[in-house]
Amino acid sequence: MSAKQASKQALTGTGAAGTGPLLEGRTWRYGDNVDTDVIIPARYLNSIDPAELGRHCLEDLDPGFAAAVRPGDIIVAGRNFGCGSSREHAPLAIKAAGVGVVIAASFARIFFRNAVNIGLPIVESPEAAAAIHGGRRVSVDLTGGLIRDLGSAETWTVRPLPPFVLRIVQSGGLINLIKERHTDRA
Amino acid sequence: MPGKPSGLTLTERILSRAAGREVRAGELIEVPVDLILANDITGPVAFKEFGRLGGVPVADPDRVVLVADHFVPNKDIASAELAKSLREFAAAHGIDKCYDPGRGGIEHALLPEAGLVGPGQVIIGGDSHTCTYGALGAFATGVGSTDVAAAMATGLAWFKVPETLRVTLTGQTGPWVGAKDLALAVLARLGVERANYMAVEYDGESIAALSVEGRLTLCNLGIEMGAKNAIVAPDAKTVEYVAERARVNGRGAGATGVGTGAGAPTTGGLRADGLRADGLRADPDAVYAGSVAIDASTIEPMVALPHLPSNGRAAAKAGDVPIDQVVIGSCTNGRLEDLREAARVLRGRRVHPRVRCLIIPATQEVYLRAAREGLLEAFVEAGAAVSAPTCGPCLGGHMGVLASGERCVATTNRNFVGRMGHPSSEVYLAGPAVAAASAVAGRVADPREVVA
Numbered sequence: 001m002s003a004k005q006a007s008k009q010a011l012t013g014t015g016a017a018g019t020g021p022l023l024e025g026r027t028w029r030y031g032d033n034v035d036t037d038v039i040i041p042a043r044y045l046n047s048i049d050p051a052e053l054g055r056h057c058l059e060d061l062d063p064g065f066a067a068a069v070r071p072g073d074i075i076v077a078g079r080n081f082g083c084g085s086s087r088e089h090a091p092l093a094i095k096a097a098g099v100g101v102v103i104a105a106s107f108a109r110i111f112f113r114n115a116v117n118i119g120l121p122i123v124e125s126p127e128a129a130a131a132i133h134g135g136r137r138v139s140v141d142l143t144g145g146l147i148r149d150l151g152s153a154e155t156w157t158v159r160p161l162p163p164f165v166l167r168i169v170q171s172g173g174l175i176n177l178i179k180e181r182h183t184d185r186a
Numbered sequence: 187m188p189g190k191p192s193g194l195t196l197t198e199r200i201l202s203r204a205a206g207r208e209v210r211a212g213e214l215i216e217v218p219v220d221l222i223l224a225n226d227i228t229g230p231v232a233f234k235e236f237g238r239l240g241g242v243p244v245a246d247p248d249r250v251v252l253v254a255d256h257f258v259p260n261k262d263i264a265s266a267e268l269a270k271s272l273r274e275f276a277a278a279h280g281i282d283k284c285y286d287p288g289r290g291g292i293e294h295a296l297l298p299e300a301g302l303v304g305p306g307q308v309i310i311g312g313d314s315h316t317c318t319y320g321a322l323g324a325f326a327t328g329v330g331s332t333d334v335a336a337a338m339a340t341g342l343a344w345f346k347v348p349e350t351l352r353v354t355l356t357g358q359t360g361p362w363v364g365a366k367d368l369a370l371a372v373l374a375r376l377g378v379e380r381a382n383y384m385a386v387e388y389d390g391e392s393i394a395a396l397s398v399e400g401r402l403t404l405c406n407l408g409i410e411m412g413a414k415n416a417i418v419a420p421d422a423k424t425v426e427y428v429a430e431r432a433r434v435n436g437r438g439a440g441a442t443g444v445g446t447g448a449g450a451p452t453t454g455g456l457r458a459d460g461l462r463a464d465g466l467r468a469d470p471d472a473v474y475a476g477s478v479a480i481d482a483s484t485i486e487p488m489v490a491l492p493h494l495p496s497n498g499r500a501a502a503k504a505g506d507v508p509i510d511q512v513v514i515g516s517c518t519n520g521r522l523e524d525l526r527e528a529a530r531v532l533r534g535r536r537v538h539p540r541v542r543c544l545i546i547p548a549t550q551e552v553y554l555r556a557a558r559e560g561l562l563e564a565f566v567e568a569g570a571a572v573s574a575p576t577c578g579p580c581l582g583g584h585m586g587v588l589a590s591g592e593r594c595v596a597t598t599n600r601n602f603v604g605r606m607g608h609p610s611s612e613v614y615l616a617g618p619a620v621a622a623a624s625a626v627a628g629r630v631a632d633p634r635e636v637v638a
């Protein structure tokens with residue numbers, strides 16, 4: 001199954017807790033305060049094409065990332081991931097680069113909201129973010145709320161999303177949720 | 187038996203009005219919004235998402251404001267297309283508040299000036315510095331493009347009612363210490379994520395003493411602490427400012443709708459006599475997530491070193507930092523008071539030969555008034571370049587992009603890696619007085635070193 005399919009299934013998955021499809025990939029590790037200016041520098045914001053944004057993802061922090069990242073890979077970062085501007089281009093660039101899920105100790109507010117709204121899986125776990133090294137294979141079970149380091153076999157449980165936010169994620173983003181509501185009313 | 191419920195913070199009060207019932211921190215609510223903002227970067231992505239809804243109309247075109255400010259005057263063909271899509275979307279959906287160069291300016295300076303912002307409103311903007319409008323007693327918060335698209339379609343936005351961090355500033359500020367210095371000092375004390383997901387409610391005598399323009403600067407940097415919104419309770423200065431703006435912009439009787447919250451009709455403008463500032467304050471027994479008190483009399487003219495806005499220290503203690511460029515402008519410090527402050531330093535002096543000093547009034551009105559007051563003349567005579575209103579260099583867009591290794595003192599709000607250009611360039615954040623003094627000195631300088 002491609003990473004894209006896996007991610008889609010995980011978002012909309014109906015599996016019982018702990019049995020949802022897994023996102024699995026190799027990790028890229030970064031520090032605290034990874035801001036939206038390094039995720040996608042403003043010089044590329046004259047484009048709204050996700051593929052073009054993806055090609056420059058994290059360019060000012062890790063120039064080799066965009067060329068080397070493989071579909072389904074996982075970003076592991078410290079505190080306040082995505083701080084800075086409200087540019088939705090940031091989660092779009094990460095998603096388009098092929099990243100399957102971002103694990104961070106904490107997320108900046110607008111980034112969190114944007115990731116939910118566009119359907120980029122994100123998981124907050126200070127413990128996992130502290131423990132997981134770069135280059136490890138890690139699996140994330142979004143429905144079951146479990147992160148597993150496949151090398152060390154360590155696992156971490158993840159706090160579930162609030163129900164309303166989960167509904168947006170399960171609809172595949174905010175626009176889809178509005179469409180669903182619209183259809184319900186019609 | 188539960189006791190009497192405790193009081194509400196200012197943010198809880200505004201959101202309660204909007205929700206039509208009492209709401210408290212932690213609750214998820216969906217409320218009508220009074221104003222929806224997007225710009226030439228976030229607008230086009232929002233239009234694309236809006237299009238996915240399949241031909242629905244904009245719920246209330248009067249509540250939508252579109253501002254082309256980031257890459258204008260258009261810096262290249264790609265950005266020209268973005269600005270064009272703003273005009274096309276506005277025309278297609280009957281949005282008449284669509285601002286282009288020559289009539290507008292930087293969004294967060296423009297909207298208050300245009301009389302579109304007032305106490306009690308609920309405002310979302312596809313721009314993180316939307317938190318600026320809290321200076322006028324509004325609940326205003328930055329969101330992404332998908333949120334903008336959703337709100338344009340439904341007139342609603344969802345929020346988690348934030349906890350509030352209360353920041354009290356007391357004491358009289360010293361010479362050359364302005365709102366930006368206060369903001370950088372607060373950031374240095376609290377850090378870049380202390381207020382993550384929270385409302386920051388400012389109060390205290392130093393806040394009361396600030397002009398409305400100063401409060402706009404202060405609240406502008408709320409997001410740099412991670413805050414959902416920053417807010418100052420409206421007072422006589424707020425009411426006077428909003429009334430004046432309504433008058434200047436020709437919105438007298440007949441126009442409706444400040445802080446209508448619950449979705450009363452609005453022309454998207456404020457009525458001089460329609461203020462709902464009364465009662466817009468926190469209860470004495472409001473519950474705060476934390477309270478911080480800072481003695482503002484000890485704050486000196488500040489500079490925030492690369493690469494975090496929280497790296498603030500006294501400019502006089504920054505050491506010998508030679509610089510290549512100074513930018514005075516942006517939604518943080520591009521208002522008339524800021525330019526007056528810069529002129530106090532630059533008038534009769536010369537910009538250091540090594541330094542390019544760029545001064546960018548934030549709006550057309552600021553530009554015109556600065557011209558009439560002779561400020562622009564003083565800048566040009568000092569050897570500064572004066573440009574038309576634009577975000578331009580603030581985000582490394584154009585008109586002042588930094589080369590590798592270059593250093594810039596800027597009155598903007600972010601000094602992240604690569605923010606203003608090459609990843610090895612550096613941005614030092616400061617207020618207009620420190621920036622102007624640094625332009626003259628050719629290095630980071632305290633105004634008192636330059637102005638005897």
Ligand code: SF4
Pocket residue numbers: 255256292293294313315516517518576577580581598599
């Ligand atoms: S001036 Fe800078 S911070 Fe303000 S809206 Fe423009 S780019 Fe953003």
